[in-house]
Amino acid sequence: MLRSYLPLLILLGISAAQAVGMVVVSQVLSPTKWTWVKASPYESGIDPLGSTRERFSVKFYVVAILFIVFDVETVFLIPWAVVMREVGVAGFVAAAMFIFILTVGLIYEWRKGALEWD
Amino acid sequence: MTLDFASQADYLLALLPEIVLSLWAMLVLMVDVFQKGNRVEASRPVVAWLSLAGLVVTAAANGWLLTIEEAAVTGMVAVDSFRVFVNFIVLIAAALAILISIGYLDRRGINRGEFYALLLFATVGMMLLGAARDLILLFLALELMSVALYVLVGFDRRDPRSSEGALKYFLLGSFSSGFLLYGIALVFGSARSTNLSAIVPLLPSLQESPMFLIGAGLLLVGLAFKVAVMPFHVWTPDAYDGAPTPVTALMATGVKAAAFAAFIRVFAVGFAGIYNEWSVVLSWLALLTMFGANLIALTQGSVKRMLAYSSIAHAGYLLVAVLAANAYGAAAFLFYLLVYTLMTAGAFGIVIANSRGANELNKLDDYAGFGWREPLLGAVFSIFLLSLAGFPLTGGFIGKLYILRSSLEAGNVELAVSLVLASVISYFYYLRVVVVMYMRPAPAEEANRTVLLTGPGQLAMSVSAVAVLALFFVPGWVLDVAQRSVASLFTVPGTFFGLGP
Numbered sequence: 001m002l003r004s005y006l007p008l009l010i011l012l013g014i015s016a017a018q019a020v021g022m023v024v025v026s027q028v029l030s031p032t033k034w035t036w037v038k039a040s041p042y043e044s045g046i047d048p049l050g051s052t053r054e055r056f057s058v059k060f061y062v063v064a065i066l067f068i069v070f071d072v073e074t075v076f077l078i079p080w081a082v083v084m085r086e087v088g089v090a091g092f093v094a095a096a097m098f099i100f101i102l103t104v105g106l107i108y109e110w111r112k113g114a115l116e117w118d
Numbered sequence: 119m120t121l122d123f124a125s126q127a128d129y130l131l132a133l134l135p136e137i138v139l140s141l142w143a144m145l146v147l148m149v150d151v152f153q154k155g156n157r158v159e160a161s162r163p164v165v166a167w168l169s170l171a172g173l174v175v176t177a178a179a180n181g182w183l184l185t186i187e188e189a190a191v192t193g194m195v196a197v198d199s200f201r202v203f204v205n206f207i208v209l210i211a212a213a214l215a216i217l218i219s220i221g222y223l224d225r226r227g228i229n230r231g232e233f234y235a236l237l238l239f240a241t242v243g244m245m246l247l248g249a250a251r252d253l254i255l256l257f258l259a260l261e262l263m264s265v266a267l268y269v270l271v272g273f274d275r276r277d278p279r280s281s282e283g284a285l286k287y288f289l290l291g292s293f294s295s296g297f298l299l300y301g302i303a304l305v306f307g308s309a310r311s312t313n314l315s316a317i318v319p320l321l322p323s324l325q326e327s328p329m330f331l332i333g334a335g336l337l338l339v340g341l342a343f344k345v346a347v348m349p350f351h352v353w354t355p356d357a358y359d360g361a362p363t364p365v366t367a368l369m370a371t372g373v374k375a376a377a378f379a380a381f382i383r384v385f386a387v388g389f390a391g392i393y394n395e396w397s398v399v400l401s402w403l404a405l406l407t408m409f410g411a412n413l414i415a416l417t418q419g420s421v422k423r424m425l426a427y428s429s430i431a432h433a434g435y436l437l438v439a440v441l442a443a444n445a446y447g448a449a450a451f452l453f454y455l456l457v458y459t460l461m462t463a464g465a466f467g468i469v470i471a472n473s474r475g476a477n478e479l480n481k482l483d484d485y486a487g488f489g490w491r492e493p494l495l496g497a498v499f500s501i502f503l504l505s506l507a508g509f510p511l512t513g514g515f516i517g518k519l520y521i522l523r524s525s526l527e528a529g530n531v532e533l534a535v536s537l538v539l540a541s542v543i544s545y546f547y548y549l550r551v552v553v554v555m556y557m558r559p560a561p562a563e564e565a566n567r568t569v570l571l572t573g574p575g576q577l578a579m580s581v582s583a584v585a586v587l588a589l590f591f592v593p594g595w596v597l598d599v600a601q602r603s604v605a606s607l608f609t610v611p612g613t614f615f616g617l618g619p
Contacts, residue, residue: 090127101144108147111152112156
């Protein structure tokens with residue numbers, strides 16, 4: 001059974017060797033000259049302003065979490081919408097429960113003031 | 119009423135207690151957030167009492183489960199009396215945790231409605247864990263329980279030890295979840311099903327399959343982590359020590375009860391066909407846990423850490439009951455689990471009581487004179503400690519006796535002998551606390567220290583202590599219930615620990 005996957009393994013090996021090989025060969029053969037301009041993040045762009053390790057408001061973090069909630073909701077609801085007629089009442093009830101629980105979470109966030117920027 | 123799970127609606131009935139408690143936890147969250155909005159202030163006492171009411175209603179729904187039967191033992195969710203018994207233990211553990219957290223949370227400035235809501239969600243996870251007859255449901259239940267607990271352990275986020283415990287528990291816990299999931303994947307890969315009832319008939323052919331055995335081994339590691347069996351226990355002392363004490367009580371009792379119930383369902387019942395394979399591994403783990411945990415507990419200067427190691431040692435004793443893998447073992451397991459829940463939650467409740475200001479006094483020396491200063495709590499604590507050690511006149515003694523009996527019945531003589539020897543070691547560190555409490559005078563400046571366990575907590579501790587004693591004098595009917603509860607898992611022999619059929 002596993003034998004039929006052998007070509008796949010060979011393909012995997014060749015492509016891995018090729019990818020690694022190209023990087024190694026270009027490292028070995030190319031001349032390397034280090035200059036300040038080359039080492040900057042955007043070689044032909046604007047000079048960077050200050051450090052990237054800045055502190056920023058926790059509000060962004062909250063927004064990111066809120067986004068994930070709705071993101072996951074979309075991931076589950078779109079497939080359900082596609083097969084809505086096939087899965088029938090049971091599917092509808094299951095989706096309704098899911099939305100109900102998310103709504104409780106949303107109400108909690110709203111009352112906690114997580115939806116307000118200030 | 120008989121459920122055959124032909125219609126999806128049957129699951130709504132089979133999962134009624136869990137559904138009720140989930141909705142109730144959301145209600146608790148909503149009541150708190152609508153009352154407080156985004157103001158940072160302590161929750162009203164009504165939130166705690168509402169949570170307790172939710173547990174009572176859930177217990178009623180759980181009792182109602184006894185009136186329905188399942189058509190076959192193939193469903194994803196087990197509807198049997200074993201599950202009902204485990205659910206009751208989990209609900210008792212959650213109720214004790216809530217009762218001792220009243221007042222305690224205010225003292226530490228972490229009285230938030232989310233605490234109770236998360237505690238109830240964790241309880242739902244534990245209940246599902248005891249019901250899972252499908253490995254996917256087992257994993258989901260374990261995660262539901264764990265994710266809520268990770269937050270609860272770190273609930274006092276300004277306390278570095280609480281955060282440290284939470285981080286350790288989270289990192290190692292998610293790692294062990296990975297083991298568990300990988301085990302489930304390998305079992306599914308070789309058996310082509312995650313449903314235990316579908317795997318059981320295939321066991322004779324799978325016995326030789328390395329993939330299946332590795333999968334079962336990884337499952338064992340994942341579950342052993344959750345019940346804190348040595349050498350998968352390293353997170354336990356720090357997480358138990360750092361967590362708010364009611365959470366520690368819940369982790370030491372409810373979590374252990376639920377994960378051990380899953381152990382019984384998956385290994386003692388489901389994988390009974392490969393008993394010879396897993397029993398070797400588990401026997402060594404049980405030996406290591408019993409001796410290792412008791413020896414380390416000897417060296418602990420903090421009573422809370424000592425109780426953490428004591429709970430690890432008790433996981434070893436319970437493993438002996440799992441290893442018996444017969445009806446005696448399962449009934450002894452349920453009986454001991456009940457006693458263990460009462461005495462361990464009770465002991466952690468006393469740890470809360472002995473404190474000054476917001477600081478718990480956990481050191482052994484802090485208990486000097488405690489027995490004379492607080493006659494009621496001192497007596498109650500002594501009962502719990504003696505029961506944990508397994509002294510006669512306490513339920514712990516009877517529980518250990520039943521485990522020994524089941525172990526001998528299964529022919530595991532060396533495990534039974536080890537259990538007795540390990541218990542003898544444990545006498546020292548349990549009795550040391552009692553000795554310090556009564557025989558060492560309290561330092562003079564601490565004579566007027568107040569005890570910070572509120573009325574409901576003191577009442578709960580006293581009732582638990584009376585129950586622990588009662589389980590020694592009249593163990594019969596609890597054992598009778600436990601015996602009938604395991605009837606759906608194993609064929610029960612005619613006489614049972616000397617009791618008639």
